[in-house]
Amino acid sequence: MKSFDYAAPTSLAEASALLAHANGQARILAGGTDLLVQLREHLREADLVVDVKRIPELMELSFTPEQGLRLGASVPCYRIYEHAEVSAAYPALAEAARIVGGWQIQSRASVGGNLCNSSPAGDTIAPLIALGASCTVVGPEGTRQVAAEEFCVSPGKNVLRRGELLSTIVFPPPAKSGGSAYERFIPRNEMDIAVAAAGSWVELDPSGKTIKNARVAITAVAPTPRFAAEASQWLAGKPATEETFAQAGELAKKVASPITDMRGTQEFRVHLVGVLTKRTLAKAVERARG
Amino acid sequence: MAHANELYLGKQDYQVLGKRPVRHDGTDKVTGKAIYTADVQLPNMLHGKIVRSPHAHARIKSIDASEALAMPGVFAVVTADDFPDLTEKFALMGEAGQVNLTELAANCLAKGKVLYRGHAVAAVAAANVHIADEAASKIKVEYEVLPSVTWVLDAMKDDAPLLHEHLRTDSMGKKADKPSNIAVHLQFEKGNVTDGFQQADVIVEREFRTASVHQGYIEPHAVVALWNEDSRLKLWTATQGSFNCRQQVAELLQIPVSQVLVVPCEIGGGFGGKITVYLEPVAALLSRKSGRPVKMVMQRNEVFEGTGPTPGSFARVKLGAKKDGTLVAGEAWLAYDCGAFPGGMIGPGCMCVFSCYDLPHAKVDGFDVCNNKPKTQAYRAPGSTQAAFACEQVIDELAEKLNIDPIELRLKNAAKEGTRRVDGPVYPRVGFVECLNAAKNSEHWKSKLSGKNRGRGIAAGFWFNIGGASSCSASVNDDGIVCLVEGSTDIGGTRTSIAMQLAETLGIAAEDVRPQVGDTDSVGYTFLTGGSRVTFATGLAAYQLGLDLQEQMKQRAASIWDCDPTSITVDKGVYKQNGHSLTFKQIAAKIPENQLDPVVGRASVAPEGSTNAFGVHIADVEVDPETGKVTVLRYTAIQDAGKAVHPSYVEGQMQGGAAQGIGWALNEEYFFDAKDQMRNASFLDYRMPTCLDLPMIDTIIVEVPNPSHPYGVRGVGETPIVPPPATIANAIHAAVGTRMTQLPMSPPALWKALSERA
Numbered sequence A: 001m002k003s004f005d006y007a008a009p010t011s012l013a014e015a016s017a018l019l020a021h022a023n024g025q026a027r028i029l030a031g032g033t034d035l036l037v038q039l040r041e042h043l044r045e046a047d048l049v050v051d052v053k054r055i056p057e058l059m060e061l062s063f064t065p066e067q068g069l070r071l072g073a074s075v076p077c078y079r080i081y082e083h084a085e086v087s088a089a090y091p092a093l094a095e096a097a098r099i100v101g102g103w104q105i106q107s108r109a110s111v112g113g114n115l116c117n118s119s120p121a122g123d124t125i126a127p128l129i130a131l132g133a134s135c136t137v138v139g140p141e142g143t144r145q146v147a148a149e150e151f152c153v154s155p156g157k158n159v160l161r162r163g164e165l166l167s168t169i170v171f172p173p174p175a176k177s178g179g180s181a182y183e184r185f186i187p188r189n190e191m192d193i194a195v196a197a198a199g200s201w202v203e204l205d206p207s208g209k210t211i212k213n214a215r216v217a218i219t220a221v222a223p224t225p226r227f228a229a230e231a232s233q234w235l236a237g238k239p240a241t242e243e244t245f246a247q248a249g250e251l252a253k254k255v256a257s258p259i260t261d262m263r264g265t266q267e268f269r270v271h272l273v274g275v276l277t278k279r280t281l282a283k284a285v286e287r288a289r290g
Numbered sequence B: 001m002a003h004a005n006e007l008y009l010g011k012q013d014y015q016v017l018g019k020r021p022v023r024h025d026g027t028d029k030v031t032g033k034a035i036y037t038a039d040v041q042l043p044n045m046l047h048g049k050i051v052r053s054p055h056a057h058a059r060i061k062s063i064d065a066s067e068a069l070a071m072p073g074v075f076a077v078v079t080a081d082d083f084p085d086l087t088e089k090f091a092l093m094g095e096a097g098q099v100n101l102t103e104l105a106a107n108c109l110a111k112g113k114v115l116y117r118g119h120a121v122a123a124v125a126a127a128n129v130h131i132a133d134e135a136a137s138k139i140k141v142e143y144e145v146l147p148s149v150t151w152v153l154d155a156m157k158d159d160a161p162l163l164h165e166h167l168r169t170d171s172m173g174k175k176a177d178k179p180s181n182i183a184v185h186l187q188f189e190k191g192n193v194t195d196g197f198q199q200a201d202v203i204v205e206r207e208f209r210t211a212s213v214h215q216g217y218i219e220p221h222a223v224v225a226l227w228n229e230d231s232r233l234k235l236w237t238a239t240q241g242s243f244n245c246r247q248q249v250a251e252l253l254q255i256p257v258s259q260v261l262v263v264p265c266e267i268g269g270g271f272g273g274k275i276t277v278y279l280e281p282v283a284a285l286l287s288r289k290s291g292r293p294v295k296m297v298m299q300r301n302e303v304f305e306g307t308g309p310t311p312g313s314f315a316r317v318k319l320g321a322k323k324d325g326t327l328v329a330g331e332a333w334l335a336y337d338c339g340a341f342p343g344g345m346i347g348p349g350c351m352c353v354f355s356c357y358d359l360p361h362a363k364v365d366g367f368d369v370c371n372n373k374p375k376t377q378a379y380r381a382p383g384s385t386q387a388a389f390a391c392e393q394v395i396d397e398l399a400e401k402l403n404i405d406p407i408e409l410r411l412k413n414a415a416k417e418g419t420r421r422v423d424g425p426v427y428p429r430v431g432f433v434e435c436l437n438a439a440k441n442s443e444h445w446k447s448k449l450s451g452k453n454r455g456r457g458i459a460a461g462f463w464f465n466i467g468g469a470s471s472c473s474a475s476v477n478d479d480g481i482v483c484l485v486e487g488s489t490d491i492g493g494t495r496t497s498i499a500m501q502l503a504e505t506l507g508i509a510a511e512d513v514r515p516q517v518g519d520t521d522s523v524g525y526t527f528l529t530g531g532s533r534v535t536f537a538t539g540l541a542a543y544q545l546g547l548d549l550q551e552q553m554k555q556r557a558a559s560i561w562d563c564d565p566t567s568i569t570v571d572k573g574v575y576k577q578n579g580h581s582l583t584f585k586q587i588a589a590k591i592p593e594n595q596l597d598p599v600v601g602r603a604s605v606a607p608e609g610s611t612n613a614f615g616v617h618i619a620d621v622e623v624d625p626e627t628g629k630v631t632v633l634r635y636t637a638i639q640d641a642g643k644a645v646h647p648s649y650v651e652g653q654m655q656g657g658a659a660q661g662i663g664w665a666l667n668e669e670y671f672f673d674a675k676d677q678m679r680n681a682s683f684l685d686y687r688m689p690t691c692l693d694l695p696m697i698d699t700i701i702v703e704v705p706n707p708s709h710p711y712g713v714r715g716v717g718e719t720p721i722v723p724p725p726a727t728i729a730n731a732i733h734a735a736v737g738t739r740m741t742q743l744p745m746s747p748p749a750l751w752k753a754l755s756e757r758a
């Protein structure tokens, strides 16, 4: 590993200035569970590493049923799933946080880091999209909001510009009869990377029989995480049945464009999109019904 | 051995054997204080780094290290040219056979051509790992990329890219006249298969394919080399055989063996993959050039890309049986890849394919085939697992066709004392029938399995287990503790199993023996730890050492009592003569008091032949037909251990082998892309099972004493990896009716097989 400078700013403004004016390549360090591995394996280089964990906004986790969730970009995963109210309000997010690596990883790894690493297979990204999360980006020119589904632009790349960092991920308040679920397919049962994954969110009408609104996101099956817009829109007004879920799965497949690699064949991955969309919708509906 | 047999065979009331004492190396290992090679730090030590080929097959046009050598903190660079001329030089390595030194050297540092991605090309030593890393990236190697091949059948084709222009197929001693990737064609035959198959009422013939898999030991290869001014070379290393390492290094560097001292450190697994040297000679060359000690530690990707996988294979197996289930004939055609250089695992594969059955007529053809993968290495029962994957599925299918219970079919044809294997040897007393009966009577086999997409499978496996040279010595302390020095590097807890055999012989407690693995200057020659030989052969040496010590203790007691030593009797460590009685410890205390000669014993043995271990595994699985994922619900491993010296270790070996075999069955594989580059050289994407992927692996130890060991010990380490892939395949077939003939039976593969059927 090449030697680099290290800074640990305590405010967003300071961090942004450091990043904007760095000589050479600056890298943001949250939990470091991606970054340090990448530096060691020469997949990334850094001249300056900016540790953002001392910035209060990035370590904030606040939730009220009325306001929803404000999740600081660097909050480690364990704080999400150990938070009973947050876990109950956003089960898809908690499910993802619980499967990122093992306990050691979860005590460091952040959702912000997962999103900013922008891997097509990042486990928390489908839940963010399905739950309608919005990303607060702070930079030299001020603050902007980016929808979760628009954040990643290609494998390892995202919308952040020089000097910008992700500060907070904002989740809308939970719907009354809402539910969500995330599931990834891995050949083993832990410590593995998604071959394909889906996150689903639904809101049911008061009868509990019909889907009022839905959002489906799929990951690890395209260069970026995908919002399955057609499937999501089609679901609105449909009966909450296995048949509907299966059909939504077929529609979700349309936005999948996977490759064949050591994790699975293209054909298999497309097939899994259908299976996982169906399964997560069924689980989300079950949760919505309480 | 007649004397030993009379003494102990069939003896049941052991004092130490069969008990479960705390392992002697336990505290060091669980407290993190055990010294592994990477822990060794020497003054002024440098750090070495290997430059590896990015191509699967290429000619090396030039190597330019000038930029690296100009960097501050860089001390030496070596390439293949730093080896002495080894043309036409061969070394006899005991039971490891004849080794071509040119090829062994070229595997450590490529000469002229690189033959696989990850092939070592050069190495650099620098003041720290970071400089070494950077310097390695500045060594410029120019390549001319050549076409490559990684699938064994493709490599056998006439128009396949050739790895070695000089290689001519050796068919039963006859050399072919044109070059080929096929190094060897061998054939075994018994009876007349054509006649045999004519007697068959049912014949099953199928083809099977398996991917390369890695041993997956947790500790990457590591070495510290110190080439001293007096030309003595000292190596601290993780090896399965310190004497074999010593010999390989000495031969490669063309120096006398006594000039090399190998200090075996604690070792984090080997499974056959730490027998061949990789880093040792390279670190030695760097140390000689720099005049400083040099440490080299591989990264995980280097372990996958540069060290031994087990062969990828193709097998065609045909078996014929009569209506009543009697097997009449068998034919097998096996092609195993050996990777970059000749000398793979095809021999044992051919010997094992029908080794569980009494076949009157059989014929086996085997091919050792070079291709652009790392040189294959032994991996637990090398060659037998691939063969069993084929044969045991054909047996399963025969049982189904004949409507005979799969255990009954195996019992009817089981190899037993007097059965002649297709490759010639006739079995002495073996325990296959006993294992099958234990399976039949097991709670698991008798239990009912219900539920959709669930199925139960059973399969058998065999491994020879070898003998070979072993030495040990011991001294008796005043406090009665016996310090044992033995030569077998300990990869599976053998230190304790050997100490227990010594304790049993002496009639003292296991805790009263302190075993240690000696370096090559402090213990007699001992062949490597492999072939499941150590508990058997080094254990035999420990037994003889015990007799030697006992004899000396008798003499000391005789001096104390002033009597004839032959008049002394010994029972359970108590020495008696004419009313006198002293324990082993009491005599030990009296030796210095009476100014008697200290007691130091020694023994060395070199038993021949194999100890033959059979195993039978049972698995219950559930298949998710939507994803092709297999969950192993229940698993039982049954094996004949001869005598389980330390039952926990035997169970551990059975469980470990089963776990590795299940990984091999379900997910593990070298995944190559279109350019024959391995794409999954990490534990993330090379999917070994985690504890969440396996059920508790139940074990049943069968004890049919081995007639050639005083305590009846057979080796146990290798057999348990043989049955799992076939067991799981048979279980999948029972669950969903699909026969999986290709490994791994991964979710995409099984899903595809299921969807094609639908």
Ligand SMILES: Cc1cc2nc3c(=O)[nH]c(=O)nc-3n(C[C@H](O)[C@H](O)[C@H](O)COP(=O)(O)OP(=O)(O)OC[C@H]3O[C@@H](n4cnc5c(N)ncnc54)[C@H](O)[C@@H]3O)c2cc1C
Residues within 6 Å of the ligand: A027, A028, A029, A030, A031, A032, A033, A034, A035, A036, A037, A052, A058, A073, A074, A099, A100, A101, A102, A105, A108, A109, A110, A111, A112, A113, A114, A115, A116, A117, A121, A122, A123, A124, A160, A164, A165, A166, A167, A191, A192, A193
């Ligand atoms: C053993 C192991 C297992 C793993 N298992 C999984 C898994 O199951 N699923 C999964 O999805 N991932 C997994 N990962 C990857 C990793 O843990 C996750 O992606 C994690 O969420 C990254 O978070 P982090 O806080 O550690 O990010 P870091 O490594 O600190 O940063 C990741 C990237 O994001 C950038 N970054 C971080 N914070 C910000 C910010 N606020 N603004 C702008 N850029 C930022 C960094 O510069 C870096 O490029 C695993 C990693 C390891 C080592």
